Amino acid sequence: MTDDTVVVAAVITDGRRVLAAQRAEPPSLAGGWEFPCGKVDPGESDEDALVRECREELGVEVAVGRRVGGDWPLSAGYVLRVWLATVVAGELEAKEHLALRWLGPGEYYSVEWLGGDLPVMEAVADLLAQG
Secondary structure (H helix, E strand, O other), rough: OOOOEEEEEEEEOOOOOEEEEEEOOOOOOOOOEEEEEEEEEOOOHHHHHHHHHHHHHHHEEEEEEEEEEEEEEEEOOOEEEEEEEEEEEOOOOOOOEEEEEOOOOOOOOOOOOOOOOOOHHHHHHHHHHHH
């Protein structure tokens, strides 16, 4: 168990493509690309937080799938936990991001991923290539 603040991220996929979200803030991260994410609230499970964050940030309901890796280190005091997810209801909307973009296999690295998300994209690319 970790004393770090847990941040959960959804790698929303349609099987081959992944959804990337462009950060609007804070200024130090604005313009960088990430997987939609957010902090786990006290008493909330990681999976429930993931569903809530997708609803709040993207306006969609997701089904949570397989976990990707273990705890991914972020900045001091934070750890990232990542799951694959699929949209099951709603239309994607960039409520808290500058933009959303679907990236196919040849486009996975066509955006400037934030440092914490780049190794996740590499792991996800391997997973999706395996089918």
